[in-house]
Amino acid sequence: MCTDTQAAHNIVHYQINTTYCGWSEFKPQYIVESTTIPLNRCKDLVVCCGGDADHRSPSSSAHSAQLWAWLFLIAFGADEVIFWRELRARSFIARCTIFFNTPAKLTLTKFLGLPFFIYLDNAATSFPKPESVYAEQDYAARNYGANPGRGSYEIARMAAQVMASTREAIADLFNISPSSRIAFTCNATQGINIALSGLLEPEHRVVTTSIEHNAVIRPLHHLQHHGIEVFKVTADARGLVTPEDIYNVCREVTPKLVVITHCSNVTGAVQPVAEIGRFCHEHGIIFMLDAAQSAGVLPIDVEAMHIDILVAPGHKALLGPQGTGFLYVRDGLKLKPLIRGGTGNLSSQAHQPTEMPELLESGTPNATALAGLRAGIKYILQRGMENIRAHELCLLQLLWSGLGEIPGVRCYGPEPGPRHSGLISFTLDNHTTAEVGFFLDQQFNIGVRTGLHCAPDAHKTIGTYPGGTVRVSPGCFNTEQHIYTFIQAIKSITSQPS
Numbered sequence: 001m002c003t004d005t006q007a008a009h010n011i012v013h014y015q016i017n018t019t020y021c022g023w024s025e026f027k028p029q030y031i032v033e034s035t036t037i038p039l040n041r042c043k044d045l046v047v048c049c050g051g052d053a054d055h056r057s058p059s060s061s062a063h064s065a066q067l068w069a070w071l072f073l074i075a076f077g078a079d080e081v082i083f084w085r086e087l088r089a090r091s092f093i094a095r096c097t098i099f100f101n102t103p104a105k106l107t108l109t110k111f112l113g114l115p116f117f118i119y120l121d122n123a124a125t126s127f128p129k130p131e132s133v134y135a136e137q138d139y140a141a142r143n144y145g146a147n148p149g150r151g152s153y154e155i156a157r158m159a160a161q162v163m164a165s166t167r168e169a170i171a172d173l174f175n176i177s178p179s180s181r182i183a184f185t186c187n188a189t190q191g192i193n194i195a196l197s198g199l200l201e202p203e204h205r206v207v208t209t210s211i212e213h214n215a216v217i218r219p220l221h222h223l224q225h226h227g228i229e230v231f232k233v234t235a236d237a238r239g240l241v242t243p244e245d246i247y248n249v250c251r252e253v254t255p256k257l258v259v260i261t262h263c264s265n266v267t268g269a270v271q272p273v274a275e276i277g278r279f280c281h282e283h284g285i286i287f288m289l290d291a292a293q294s295a296g297v298l299p300i301d302v303e304a305m306h307i308d309i310l311v312a313p314g315h316k317a318l319l320g321p322q323g324t325g326f327l328y329v330r331d332g333l334k335l336k337p338l339i340r341g342g343t344g345n346l347s348s349q350a351h352q353p354t355e356m357p358e359l360l361e362s363g364t365p366n367a368t369a370l371a372g373l374r375a376g377i378k379y380i381l382q383r384g385m386e387n388i389r390a391h392e393l394c395l396l397q398l399l400w401s402g403l404g405e406i407p408g409v410r411c412y413g414p415e416p417g418p419r420h421s422g423l424i425s426f427t428l429d430n431h432t433t434a435e436v437g438f439f440l441d442q443q444f445n446i447g448v449r450t451g452l453h454c455a456p457d458a459h460k461t462i463g464t465y466p467g468g469t470v471r472v473s474p475g476c477f478n479t480e481q482h483i484y485t486f487i488q489a490i491k492s493i494t495s496q497p498s
């Protein structure tokens with residue numbers, strides 16, 4: 001059992017009870033039939049009215065069903081309504097099937113307080129966000145949407161204050177001191193680019209792995225044309241890197257930098273970063289961690305793990321809005337800025353301020369989104385990162401065992417546990433990954449990611465290149481029911497012709 005009850009607000013089922021309400025007597029009398037409507041079948045909401053032949057006539061049941069159906073039609077703008085009647089032994093039922101188009105589904109599910117879609121793509125970006133994230137952004141935008149750090153009036157100070165407190169919240173979460181060593185970015189990619197291009201010079205050597213995201217691969221590939229040498233350590237078929245393999249390459253090539261991803265966005269493999277960090281520290285190598293898939297769900301302590309540069313998005317497991325992220329640079333480490341411009345301070349100088357965070361933060365920041373990020377971090381602390389991790393692990397275990405029982409399904413990566421986090425990647429023998437994604441979307445209203453997930457090397461490593469995998473990544477608001485519905489959907493897809 002996944003015990004974390006906070007996920008319950010995402011419940012999948014809606015119970016509709018239709019009552020007898022014929023044209024003449026419009027009073028609820030009998031609860032005739034209850035129809036459970038999984039949200040993924042919300043297209044065909046069935047309204048059933050009927051009952052015991054001693055008490056009701058077929059025509060009153062039909063009228064009742066029609067009335068309900070038309071009410072839904074008018075209230076939610078359903079596409080089409082189909083009526084039919086059934087006679088069963090001594091009872092009869094009139095049914096109306098209502099087909100909803102997407103805007104109508106949205107209205108209906110909003111009315112019911114439920115998402116109309118089962119979202120299982122949290123590795124791409126977390127959704128939904130905690131209510132407080134929406135509320136904080138709304139409040140910030142309406143009440144202090146001024147330019148932070150640029151004005152000396154009250155609401156500009158409030159905007160600057162929200163940025164300062166978000167920086168502090170990040171610093172506390174990752175044991176960073178002082179918080180000024182954190183620069184805000186739009187996402188993890190921007191942070192990685194700033195760090196790599198700001199640190200590396202011609203003839204520098206970099207050690208990385210075969211399991212990285214394009215956010216690391218592409219800037220490094222570009223830098224190779226500028227005299228930087230890149231050495232890739234191959235991960236095993238589950239995406240796990242052996243630290244000794246990294247140490248051996250480092251001893252051979254004496255790199256300036258080791259850069260790795262904490263948790264693979266393709267297999268969920270979690271790398272032993274504390275060990276690798278210690279080695280780098282002892283050998284004078286800068287250690288940079290891409291925490292895109294781990295920040296907010298796995299503990300990260302920059303001091304204990306000897307992380308010199310940490311990059312994370314705000315919009316994934318930190319539960320903040322899109323367009324947020326950060327880059328931490330250890331005190332004493334100097335980076336060249338990628339972007340230069342207005343910082344709101346030292347305006348008379350033509351050169352970029354040399355102090356963090358202004359060194360790496362030019363132009364108007366998205367303070368409203370950062371207010372949302374602060375709320376996301378607060379939510380994590382209130383619910384407990386270990387509780388969120390335990391909840392997600394439980395869902396991943398259900399997925400792993402459920403998918404493992406379906407003939408023709410092949411799962412990749414380590415089994416859910418200490419060396420794994422966040423997602424399950426799999427393929428089906430009789431369907432391409434694109435087909436699976438299409439069927440899940442069109443037939444079951446379930447969203448997952450398919451293909452290469454911006455990490456082609458990782459697929460070459462685990463043997464799923466070029467088709468890639470279906471990646472299912474539950475988040476802290478998914479429930480067991482979502483996972484059961486998903487597994488049923490995969491069972492159904494495996495039995496369909498390709």
Ligand SMILES: Cc1ncc(COP(=O)(O)O)c(C=O)c1O
Pocket residue numbers: 123124186187188189190213215216261263264265290292293313325
């Ligand atoms: C491992 C890894 N690194 C970097 C990124 C890039 O993150 P962002 O989309 O915030 O730039 C991702 C995104 O999925 C990722 O999974």
